Amino acid sequence: MNDANVYAVKTLTKKEYFAPGHRSCLGCGEALAVRLVHKALGRNVITASATGCMEIVSSPFPLTSWEIPWIHVAFENAAAVAGGIEAALKVLQRKGKISDKKVSVVAMAGDGGTVDIGLQALSGAMERGHKFLYVCYDNEAYMNTGVQRSSATPFGAHTTTSPAGTVVPGQVTWKKNMPEIAVAHKIPYVATATPSYPLDLVNKIKKGIAADGPAYVHILSVCPTGWGIASEETIKFGRLAVQTGFFPLYEVENGKYKITVDFEELMPLEQYLLPQRRFRHLAEDTLGYIRGRVAEQWEELQKRSAE
Amino acid sequence: MKKRVGMEVSFAAAEAVKLCNVDVVAAYPITPQTHIVERLSEYVANGELDAEFVPVESEHSALSLCVGSQAAGARSFTCTSSQGLALMNEIVYITSSMRLPMVMMLVNRSLSGPLSIWNDHSDVMSIRDCGWIQLFVKNSQEVFDHAFIAYKIAEDHNVLLPVIINFDGFILSHMFESVELMEPDVVQQYLPPYEPKYALHPDRALTMGTYGMPAVFTEAKKAQDEALLASYPHILEAWKAWGDLSGRHYHPVEEFLTKDAETIFVTLGSFGETAGEAVKALREKGHKAGLLHLRLWRPFPFDAFCQAIQGARNLIVIDRAVSFGGPGGPVASEIRSALYNKEKRPGVYSMIAGLGGRDVTVRDYMQMFESVTAGKASAYEIFGVRG
Ligand SMILES: Cc1ncc(C[n+]2csc(CCOP(=O)(O)OP(=O)(O)O)c2C)c(N)n1
Ligand code: SF4
Ligand SMILES: [Mg+2]
Numbered sequence: 001m002n003d004a005n006v007y008a009v010k011t012l013t014k015k016e017y018f019a020p021g022h023r024s025c026l027g028c029g030e031a032l033a034v035r036l037v038h039k040a041l042g043r044n045v046i047t048a049s050a051t052g053c054m055e056i057v058s059s060p061f062p063l064t065s066w067e068i069p070w071i072h073v074a075f076e077n078a079a080a081v082a083g084g085i086e087a088a089l090k091v092l093q094r095k096g097k098i099s100d101k102k103v104s105v106v107a108m109a110g111d112g113g114t115v116d117i118g119l120q121a122l123s124g125a126m127e128r129g130h131k132f133l134y135v136c137y138d139n140e141a142y143m144n145t146g147v148q149r150s151s152a153t154p155f156g157a158h159t160t161t162s163p164a165g166t167v168v169p170g171q172v173t174w175k176k177n178m179p180e181i182a183v184a185h186k187i188p189y190v191a192t193a194t195p196s197y198p199l200d201l202v203n204k205i206k207k208g209i210a211a212d213g214p215a216y217v218h219i220l221s222v223c224p225t226g227w228g229i230a231s232e233e234t235i236k237f238g239r240l241a242v243q244t245g246f247f248p249l250y251e252v253e254n255g256k257y258k259i260t261v262d263f264e265e266l267m268p269l270e271q272y273l274l275p276q277r278r279f280r281h282l283a284e285d286t287l288g289y290i291r292g293r294v295a296e297q298w299e300e301l302q303k304r305s306a307e
Numbered sequence: 308m309k310k311r312v313g314m315e316v317s318f319a320a321a322e323a324v325k326l327c328n329v330d331v332v333a334a335y336p337i338t339p340q341t342h343i344v345e346r347l348s349e350y351v352a353n354g355e356l357d358a359e360f361v362p363v364e365s366e367h368s369a370l371s372l373c374v375g376s377q378a379a380g381a382r383s384f385t386c387t388s389s390q391g392l393a394l395m396n397e398i399v400y401i402t403s404s405m406r407l408p409m410v411m412m413l414v415n416r417s418l419s420g421p422l423s424i425w426n427d428h429s430d431v432m433s434i435r436d437c438g439w440i441q442l443f444v445k446n447s448q449e450v451f452d453h454a455f456i457a458y459k460i461a462e463d464h465n466v467l468l469p470v471i472i473n474f475d476g477f478i479l480s481h482m483f484e485s486v487e488l489m490e491p492d493v494v495q496q497y498l499p500p501y502e503p504k505y506a507l508h509p510d511r512a513l514t515m516g517t518y519g520m521p522a523v524f525t526e527a528k529k530a531q532d533e534a535l536l537a538s539y540p541h542i543l544e545a546w547k548a549w550g551d552l553s554g555r556h557y558h559p560v561e562e563f564l565t566k567d568a569e570t571i572f573v574t575l576g577s578f579g580e581t582a583g584e585a586v587k588a589l590r591e592k593g594h595k596a597g598l599l600h601l602r603l604w605r606p607f608p609f610d611a612f613c614q615a616i617q618g619a620r621n622l623i624v625i626d627r628a629v630s631f632g633g634p635g636g637p638v639a640s641e642i643r644s645a646l647y648n649k650e651k652r653p654g655v656y657s658m659i660a661g662l663g664g665r666d667v668t669v670r671d672y673m674q675m676f677e678s679v680t681a682g683k684a685s686a687y688e689i690f691g692v693r694g
Contacts, residue, residue: 043509044509046379046507046508046509048375049516055518056518059516059518060518061518061523061527066512066514067512068512069508069511069512070513070514070515071375071507071514071515071516072515072516072518073371073375073398073401073405074371074397074398074401077367077368077371077398080363080367080375081371081372081374082375083361083363083368084331084361084371084372084374084375084377084378084379085375085378085379087331087333087361087376087381088330088331088375088377088379088383089379090359091330091331091357091358091359091381092330092379092380092381094357095330095357098380098508103508103509120368121368124363124364124365124368127364128361128363
């Protein structure tokens with residue numbers, strides 16, 4: 001797949017489909033991911049967005065950052081709306097009412113709009129087999145409403161509804177494994193990505209949109225505001241998440257697992273966790289627990305991609 | 308050329324939707340709406356209707372999916388009842404604010420709890436202010452005809468609003484009635500293929516569903532209200548054109564013996580049929596009774612309504628839903644406020660009746676009439692409650 005990296009660089013457009021001037025915070029990893037995803041997708045695309053940071057920063061009437069057709073309806077239904085767009089294109093092309101130009105359909109949502117409130121609509125759309133790409137921009141909390149926990153918030157993280165108190169050490173549940181839930185739907189393409197590895201991300205988006213059926217790409221999107229890091233450290237923390245095994249980059253193509261950014265040895269987890277404000281309260285026993293589960297997860301993934 | 312057949316009303320509804328040549332149908336089953344979706348899925352399975360039938364996992368997704376398909380330029384259809392509508396609620400409001408001209412059939416059923424699959428109007432009254440054009444039809448032919456009429460109204464570029472066709476669950480949806488079918492070419496002539504004013508397509512970048520800061524929100528809502536009010540003449544036009552074509556003429560309010568009536572029943576939906584029998588019986592006894600059926604609920608046809616009840620001393624408004632803790636039934640309250648500024652206004656008696664499938668008989672109407680004309684009725688009453 002090294003060739004594909006070269007391919008991606010050469011074909012990545014200079015054109016911005018998610019235009020500058022939007023209102024995201026400085027150093028927003030989610031905005032960066034959205035920008036890269038849409039560069040990878042090109043112009044023949046229709047995107048349906050859930051409510052969340054990216055919707056709010058890009059579409060205050062009468063302004064818009066979108067240089068492509070884009071629709072926002074509500075928080076939990078991006079997959080259903082995208083399914084409707086896909087159904088419409090299919091039938092209108094069949095009836096000859098619109099040109100038969102290939103148009104990609106994409107749904108986008110945050111982790112809250114995906115793993116929590118939007119899970120039902122997403123599962124339904126994947127099960128029905130709409131040909132569309134679903135992109136989850138995971139910044140590991142409900143950022144738009146002020147950093148509340150979601151089921152994608154990592155264990156131990158402090159958020160405004162999983163506060164690190166004297167009795168409870170922040171989030172007490174393990175991050176819901178959404179890519180695995182997508183894999184369980186037996187869809188042709190599932191992947192994880194992060195803008196800190198832009199070529200890997202672009203390749204995966206291109207593969208996802210070319211897949212013959214639903215595709216799901218889960219993008220770790222560093223949020224300086226919610227995580228408590230400096231705005232110029234976004235890329236660094238995205239890399240650390242991958243290099244420590246906290247957020248492995250892999251893809252599952254027709255059921256076949258492959259780690260796309262592999263390491264002989266993982267970096268120590270503390271280097272990723274402790275500089276972040278949301279984790280700085282972590283005591284050694286909690287850290288030990290996280291270390292154990294991350295190692296287990298990594299091993300499992302290694303095993304699967306060797307199969 | 309004209310063909311009259313007997314069929315279940317739900318099937319007549321599905322037949323009409325098929326004749327509308329819809330592009331996308333997304334719906335989720337709920338009693339008493341089920342027969343419509345089942346029949347539509349059969350049409351698609353048998354190649355009788357070239358549409359995408361999407362068996363969604365919930366009503367929330369049914370309407371969301373239709374928002375997507377309609378926004379991409381496809382003529383879209385959904386139908387539901389009761390809890391299904393309640394689950395859709397969030398998207399119902401968004402659909403109208405996005406000016407998406409789709410059609411929904413709402414087969415009216417009570418809202419839980421207690422759970423009841425039977426008919427009343429508590430489902431639709433929960434979305435009274437949703438910004439859709441809302442019609443109430445009362446027999447098979449009206450259901451059938453209004454599929455075409457609803458799309459005609461919705462897709463008019465002067466309107467561009469979604470339309471709900473309300474009809475009563477079971478007492479209408481599951482009846483076997485005669486209906487005069489229309490030839491596809493006649494329907495085509497009335498309802499040409501959908502020409503979207505705006506559609507999502509890469510040929511033109513378009514942002515839909517922006518958010519409104521306080522500086523624009525009020526203006527957006529005012530514009531939406533004006534659009535709904537301004538749809539009125541176009542609704543009349545669509546009815547007129549259908550009348551010219553089919554010989555069946557529809558009006559926002561339908562009057563039966565109201566001209567010299569002193570006491571007028573006001574109903575929505577199929578209850579008008581029995582109320583009409585009661586009015587006939589009262590007339591035979593020499594009472595000046597009349598009946599007014601409100602076919603158009605939103606936009607509310609104030610002028611036509613006031614015209615129709617001119618000279619009446621009493622209005623008995625039958626509401627099929629309770630506005631808990633409120634001043635009366637939702638329809639009665641609205642009528643009261645509509646009449647408040649009139650110099651000469653009738654007494655408005657709000658009677659809640661026919662909840663959750665409870666029958667309201669000719670005798671019941673006669674009893675309401677007697678208590679009102681004898682000055683014994685209170686302004687607001689839940690009628691016929693057993694002790
Ligand atoms: C039905 C509903 N419930 C709650 C909200 C409030 N709300 C809007 S965005 C949001 C959180 C979004 O979180 P996420 O999906 O993770 O996106 P992010 O803002 O983090 O990018 C919430 C709770 C809503 N808009 N609709
Ligand atoms: S809160 Fe986080 S995700 Fe939202 S705009 Fe700011 S940096 Fe981006
Ligand atoms: Mg989030």
